[in-house]
Amino acid sequence: MPKIVDHNKQKEKLAEAAWRVICRDGLERASVRNIAEEAGLAVGSMRYYFSTQSDLLAFSMQLVSERICDRLRRFVPAGDAIEDVLDVLCEMLPMDEERSTEMEVWFAFISKALVDPTLQALSLYVYDDMKGFFAKKVGQLIEQHPAGSRLDAKLETDRLFALIDGLAIHAIMHPKRLGPEQMRAVVIYHLQSLFKH
Amino acid sequence: MPKIVDHNKQKEKLAEAAWRVICRDGLERASVRNIAEEAGLAVGSMRYYFSTQSDLLAFSMQLVSERICDRLRRFVPAGDAIEDVLDVLCEMLPMDEERSTEMEVWFAFISKALVDPTLQALSLYVYDDMKGFFAKKVGQLIEQHPAGSRLDAKLETDRLFALIDGLAIHAIMHPKRLGPEQMRAVVIYHLQSLFKH
Numbered sequence: 001m002p003k004i005v006d007h008n009k010q011k012e013k014l015a016e017a018a019w020r021v022i023c024r025d026g027l028e029r030a031s032v033r034n035i036a037e038e039a040g041l042a043v044g045s046m047r048y049y050f051s052t053q054s055d056l057l058a059f060s061m062q063l064v065s066e067r068i069c070d071r072l073r074r075f076v077p078a079g080d081a082i083e084d085v086l087d088v089l090c091e092m093l094p095m096d097e098e099r100s101t102e103m104e105v106w107f108a109f110i111s112k113a114l115v116d117p118t119l120q121a122l123s124l125y126v127y128d129d130m131k132g133f134f135a136k137k138v139g140q141l142i143e144q145h146p147a148g149s150r151l152d153a154k155l156e157t158d159r160l161f162a163l164i165d166g167l168a169i170h171a172i173m174h175p176k177r178l179g180p181e182q183m184r185a186v187v188i189y190h191l192q193s194l195f196k197h
Numbered sequence: 198m199p200k201i202v203d204h205n206k207q208k209e210k211l212a213e214a215a216w217r218v219i220c221r222d223g224l225e226r227a228s229v230r231n232i233a234e235e236a237g238l239a240v241g242s243m244r245y246y247f248s249t250q251s252d253l254l255a256f257s258m259q260l261v262s263e264r265i266c267d268r269l270r271r272f273v274p275a276g277d278a279i280e281d282v283l284d285v286l287c288e289m290l291p292m293d294e295e296r297s298t299e300m301e302v303w304f305a306f307i308s309k310a311l312v313d314p315t316l317q318a319l320s321l322y323v324y325d326d327m328k329g330f331f332a333k334k335v336g337q338l339i340e341q342h343p344a345g346s347r348l349d350a351k352l353e354t355d356r357l358f359a360l361i362d363g364l365a366i367h368a369i370m371h372p373k374r375l376g377p378e379q380m381r382a383v384v385i386y387h388l389q390s391l392f393k394h
Binding site: 024027110115124127155162170173182186 | 220223308309310311312320321328352359360362367370374375390
């Protein structure tokens with residue numbers, strides 16, 4: 001019987017091997033050769049899945065963002081507007097190892113996106129998607145809270161989005177300076193401040 | 198007469214050549230060879246200023262942070278606490294080409310710092326320095342404003358620091374989505390919100 005290899009599963013395996021290389025050695029070491037070695041695959045068979053390194057990196061970047069978005073979509077709200085937003089925001093912060101790895105890889109990709117048009121297009125797509133997500137959450141807060149109408153939806157969205165990404169970057173860069181508890185405390189403080197009038 | 202070359206000036210010139218290479222082609226292209234070419238110098242004479250690529254990158258990274266800090270130190274407060282903090286925060290945001298270049302280069306460096314111990318140590322040093330700066334600004338706001346005592350100095354510092362870095366990254370990644378005016382509007386909104394009680 002021929003060996004059946006799920007094409008997409010194999011591509012994901014390769015993308016995950018790319019993440020490990022990026023986290024350990026940096027994006028500049030994420031060559032087709034190094035990723036093949038990390039995945040235990042011959043360089044030749046890599047070409048079957050990705051024709052260029054750029055394709056492989058774009059797929060890896062997309063997979064990180066999909067993992068994060070999947071987690072956000074799976075999130076079940078418990079009912080309290082502020083608590084729910086807090087929980088979902090924490091899903092986007094490097095609160096544990098899995099999320100820290102995702103953020104580190106994402107961070108490496110967006111840095112590379114500054115000089116790589118394919119990654120830049122993907123990064124813009126994710127930016128717009130995430131911004132839409134933040135706008136929705138801010139909209140819910142404004143709608144569900146009696147003091148919500150005093151808030152400016154557009155500015156609150158930009159502020160919250162920047163705050164979360166800023167915290168994420170500080171925490172992955174300097175985890176000893178900004179740990180999960182302190183990140184969570186800042187987000188709680190921020191959400192509470194919205195309605196302290 | 199022998200040609201007198203100011204050693205430090207020459208090092209700065211090389212660091213600036215490194216920035217240009219990083220902004221245009223990415224950090225992975227910032228090899229000693231490419232930087233020498235960009236600076237119009239023979240690779241051999243590079244060794245006179247920097248013994249390794251890592252030394253050159255560390256110096257370039259330090260120079261970016263020094264330029265930013267110099268600008269912050271030169272800042273002359275006009276008297277109004279909120280206005281002054283707003284102006285000084287805008288000095289840290291990619292409001293014009295010079296500041297955008299600095300931020301792009303800085304962003305590339307901190308991304309590389311995740312896998313380079315020398316750059317990581319430098320990045321931590323700058324993080325602590327910047328955090329001290331933010332703590333001082335928050336302290337001034339709390340002290341000078343009648344409603345300041347309601348604010349939590351530590352959490353406000355982490356929040357403001359993350360907000361500014363988040364805005365900076367969003368703006369350099371997607372300048373068409375977040376331009377100078379909108380960044381400034383978010384910072385004004387944030388500062389005003391502190392005292393809206």
